[in-house]
Amino acid sequence: MGNPHPQKPNGNGAVEQYDAIVIGAGVSGLYQLYKLREMGLSVRAFEDAGGVGGTWYWNRYPGCRFDSESETYGYSWSKELLQEWDWKEHFSGQPENERYLNYVADKFDLRRDIQLNSRVSSAVYDEDAHQWEVQIEGGQRARAQFLVGAVGILSAKYTPPFEGIDSFEGLSFHTSNWPKEKVDFSGKRVGCIGTGATAVQLIPIVAEEAGHLTVFQRTPNYCAPCRNSEVSPETQATWKASYDEIHKRCRETSVAFRHEFDPRSALEVSEEERLELYEKLWMQPGFTKWLGNFHDIMTNREANETFAEFVRNKIRERVHDPEVAELLVPKDHPFGAKRIPLETHYYEAYNRDNVKLVDVHKAPIDRITPKGVKTQDAEYELDAIIYATGFDVVTGPLTQIDIRGEGGQSFKDKWANGPRTHLGIQTAGFPNFFIAANSAFCNYTVCAEMIAEWIADCIGHLREKKLSSIAPTQQAEDAWVEHSNELASHTLLGDTDSWFMGANIPGKARALLLYANRAPEYRKKCQEAAASGYKDFVLQ
Numbered sequence: 001m002g003n004p005h006p007q008k009p010n011g012n013g014a015v016e017q018y019d020a021i022v023i024g025a026g027v028s029g030l031y032q033l034y035k036l037r038e039m040g041l042s043v044r045a046f047e048d049a050g051g052v053g054g055t056w057y058w059n060r061y062p063g064c065r066f067d068s069e070s071e072t073y074g075y076s077w078s079k080e081l082l083q084e085w086d087w088k089e090h091f092s093g094q095p096e097n098e099r100y101l102n103y104v105a106d107k108f109d110l111r112r113d114i115q116l117n118s119r120v121s122s123a124v125y126d127e128d129a130h131q132w133e134v135q136i137e138g139g140q141r142a143r144a145q146f147l148v149g150a151v152g153i154l155s156a157k158y159t160p161p162f163e164g165i166d167s168f169e170g171l172s173f174h175t176s177n178w179p180k181e182k183v184d185f186s187g188k189r190v191g192c193i194g195t196g197a198t199a200v201q202l203i204p205i206v207a208e209e210a211g212h213l214t215v216f217q218r219t220p221n222y223c224a225p226c227r228n229s230e231v232s233p234e235t236q237a238t239w240k241a242s243y244d245e246i247h248k249r250c251r252e253t254s255v256a257f258r259h260e261f262d263p264r265s266a267l268e269v270s271e272e273e274r275l276e277l278y279e280k281l282w283m284q285p286g287f288t289k290w291l292g293n294f295h296d297i298m299t300n301r302e303a304n305e306t307f308a309e310f311v312r313n314k315i316r317e318r319v320h321d322p323e324v325a326e327l328l329v330p331k332d333h334p335f336g337a338k339r340i341p342l343e344t345h346y347y348e349a350y351n352r353d354n355v356k357l358v359d360v361h362k363a364p365i366d367r368i369t370p371k372g373v374k375t376q377d378a379e380y381e382l383d384a385i386i387y388a389t390g391f392d393v394v395t396g397p398l399t400q401i402d403i404r405g406e407g408g409q410s411f412k413d414k415w416a417n418g419p420r421t422h423l424g425i426q427t428a429g430f431p432n433f434f435i436a437a438n439s440a441f442c443n444y445t446v447c448a449e450m451i452a453e454w455i456a457d458c459i460g461h462l463r464e465k466k467l468s469s470i471a472p473t474q475q476a477e478d479a480w481v482e483h484s485n486e487l488a489s490h491t492l493l494g495d496t497d498s499w500f501m502g503a504n505i506p507g508k509a510r511a512l513l514l515y516a517n518r519a520p521e522y523r524k525k526c527q528e529a530a531a532s533g534y535k536d537f538v539l540q
């Protein structure tokens, strides 16, 4: 797939001038480009990849798909698009998602303002001119009053720095940089390092194809059945007739899905009633088991434990070998404190003769050798290694770019101890720099659209009032960070090491990277900030 009209960076030394520059052409970047262009701005989107789609361009590994319901993940902002596009599966797969975003790029003629194969290496604020100057790898430079970082939150891949990693003589893959061509694992001895949401999607498929699959697991997860299925023509028609209600519902629920938490406590009902709800939720598709559960499973350890034990027993029922089953059962963290992977035949993969689960918590990976993986107690010879080892989440995609704000201050230094923003969108000392990535705890597209619209409105306000720049006050930013941490302290998210807490990367500061408020509250705070005339911001 990819762009049929790829544009090459010019690199001829001239500095191009735009009203706005958008970094990234994924879900957020495409919409941000559309919104700003609609307002009459000249916009350039620079995209590192060879095609549009962001996450759905890079993550081509077998089994990659939405964990959100397709009808809630697609954009809501074009009624025409909603009527034209048919989702094939309830939890759509990567190839279709990439096709969808390419379809959007074509339909809205976005490609003419997108420059592919263009990685932004630096962005420097010129205080006198109120302009950002970005540099693309290869030397091209461009300037604009407004800079929007639409780089996603799960886009900076993480590979553990295993000793000997380059010495491996077989094939190596990271799930988020997967080749476009189909990888043939048939007859091969494959190793998969990691058992997060990505690996859980990939393992059952690779297990079927590979000669042998060794899974290196450090921490088991509470995986819940996805229960994906094809979308029938009747369902498609129902969605198309009711998108307004679907999107209204998503704007009202806590996490911007169609699901909503049960207002009762898990502890106020009888055990029989509790189990009845758990069984019912279990049979439903998607995140219902998490986001349709008793409200206090995310806040009360005792309530959480009732569901955690229910899930553990579900795992035990599905894995034939009791020793393997126990290894797959999480006991060290509450349900939902780590991202819940949705699975299809994941646990059954471990019932296959050609799949072996290795506990690298007990005996960690020592090094990668030319022949395979060496743990502290054994060596595994492999033909291919899959690193399903995740991302430097939220901060990584931005701190990889050398961003310099007022006084030449470094964005990377500013965020060294975790994200520092007001509303997740702007950061003090970096005027006219907007972060168009959904780092709230909610359905990605739903909140990402709201953020892109907020940014567009804010830029519209500046242009209307003939203002040069906007950045939050330091006090507003400090208050937002404190408020975010306060919200996090009422959840169980801090009870374990996870990417939510930045704890998946050795040495990364521990801080909740997602904003843990209810989505409608978040929306309200963003709306209030704008309605107040941006009173918590410095406008020049």
Ligand code: NA7
Pocket (backbone or CB within 6 Å): 154, 160, 193, 194, 195, 196, 197, 198, 199, 216, 217, 218, 219, 339, 360, 365, 388, 389, 390, 391, 499, 504
């Ligand atoms: P995750 O959820 O961060 O999972 C990464 C996995 O890699 C996880 O099982 C880690 O174990 C494992 N890992 C990382 N470093 C090591 C080392 N050194 N040794 C062994 N195992 C290791 O990434 P995903 O790509 O699965 O998912 C990220 C998000 O993308 C997902 O939540 C969706 O929102 C989309 P650990 O658990 O840290 O012990």
